[in-house]
Amino acid sequence: MKHLKWSVAAVALIGWGSLASATETLSMWYHGAGNEVEMKLINQVIADFNASQTDYAVELQSFPQAAYNDSVTAGALAGNLPDILDVDGPNMPNWAWAGYMQPLTIDESKIANFLPGTKGIYNGKLYSIGLWDAAISLVTRQSTLDALGLRTPTLEQPWTGEEFEAALKAAKDSGKYKYALDLGMAWTGEWYPYAFSPFLQSFGGDIVDRTTYASAEGALNGEAALAWGNWWQHLFTEDYAQADQDGADRDNGFGAGDYAFSWNGNWAALGALKAFDDTLFLPAPDFGKGPKIGAASWQFGVSAKSAHPEGAAKFIEFALQDKYLADFSNGIGLIPATPSAAAMVDNYKDGGPLAVFFGLSNAQGMVRPVTPGYVVQAKVFEKAANDIAHGADVAATLDAAVDEIDADIAKNNGYAAQ
């Protein structure tokens, strides 16, 4: 009997010991495979988190960005999602609606000063949070503005639509450039809604009616949208921009002096600065309803199937430290999510060469439609913008786009909660 008591006590002690030291594994998927710098940074965050506590150990599986969304969708179908995943901001509502993600429970006071575009909020709940944002600007040179006799626009006083038109005309008439404007037509996919729908929104239109998200009627084919469509088409009929662009022209054209202006993101800004020491990053023009640029980049969230959502949230909260925001910005050039982190980064601190992007993101950033239907709407918008650029009838193209978007919304029962 005495032996039995000792045995029970020993077993209990061992069991308690193993419970106390049990470390749960959290699987994580990330889109950065192939980007050596990015992988080093995310691995550092994971190593620090794993060393900082004993409850959880994060294990990373990285994917190439182009294959990431398909892999997540396949993983969800096969019931094989990880605990933590990253998601491109505009896709988050769809993944939340489809049941891939669950709301993220972190101390929201810690993200109070984050850039608006870094917060993935859907149906009033936070689902994802980004360590950085991206922004687009109109890239040019001070010497170009001077030579063309143009005012330098500012955040407070951006160019109006008329001023932008005059700038394009002056650049074209100067005969110095192959095209006045590089829009990045060589890029496809998400670039279209990210880069070009803000023009539409500045005209007063939108991809979908954001008050209800039930239809695109009026938003994408109303007066404002028609005005945008006609303006968009005239960029190509007037030969200000090319509707078909070679990838090499996109990558090298501005640096080679082929374009007076380039509509490009902050990720390409250091290259532009390297090409010309008088490079300027101008705010988006205001076509009547305020200057707009796209917001929201990659963000972290918790998968709906995670058995340890509290652990996953703990990791994400850990990653939100300013030092990591600054490290990512230093490493991959994106905009740190907080002013305090921006102050730690040479490029983005006050007076830094890219500081203008923090202001642009804060002042002009507008998230794409926050609806599960966005993934379809983005493709419809891409096709419509591309067709119009290639000479399609503006009104008919936009009407067709509205029909397609509305049909998709109807087919999915208005994307009501499942």
Next chain:
Amino acid sequence: MAQISQDNRGLRLVVRYAVLCLIAAIFSFPLIFMIVSSLKPSSQLLADAHSFRALLPVGDISLQNYFDAFKRAPVALFIFNSVLVTGVTVVASLALCSAAAFAFTFVMWKGRDLALTVILATLIVPFETIAIPLLLEASKLPWIGAGGITWGWLNSYRVQIVPFIADGLTIYLFVQYFKDLPGELIEAARVEGASWFAIYRRVVMPLSGPVLATAAILKFLVMYNQYLWPIMVTQEEQYRPVMVGLQYFFQLNRAWGEIMAYLSLITVPVLAFYLYLQKAFIASIASTGVKG
């Protein structure tokens, strides 16, 4: 008169070879561009892209892109995975599909024609339409390994191999070829008392070199170029093939030199395999009219 005829023949030969050389040059331009570009820095590659320099190894030439490609991605692992998956699938496919075609061609059994029709009908079904049901199936299949029974085939080589071993096109190729073999050979073997398996192995297969080469090359290309299925079933890097690996190089700021270096590296197994089988492949095209 004879002299003129001789001159004409010579001229025709020259013209014919000139045209053939021109066609060969046009078809080899992409390969030359890829290999030459893999030796240039991205900036020079893009600058040369619009001139004839794009096809010449001139300027700042080095192997740096190859070193950088190996740093960016586990290139050797991806090539190994693709060669393994493709090799095993091709060998298994040749064995299984030829045996099936033998049964469809030479053995009389009830429902044979209907079964062959159903198999051929699968040729019009695109893989994309069955990808999701196949994924759901593969994620629940059992497997008996060293650790006992496990469920789900995701993240493995077998999930990339087994679904592609048998296919309608390969069976069709063998059936068409077998139909042209002299029936007397099979009858003679039967009269001699040979079993069906012995006829398959000792009579039919030794005569099937051209169709084996054609089927092998077509299967090789399909398997080596797999992209959609691997990204659906391989979440772990250690099982990824070359085409998924290619996406590692498409970052926001694309390193075109590295992309060309990677493409050059992954093209080597394809070229080697094709060159090894090309004589038999051409013979098969000449005899069956089938081409890839």
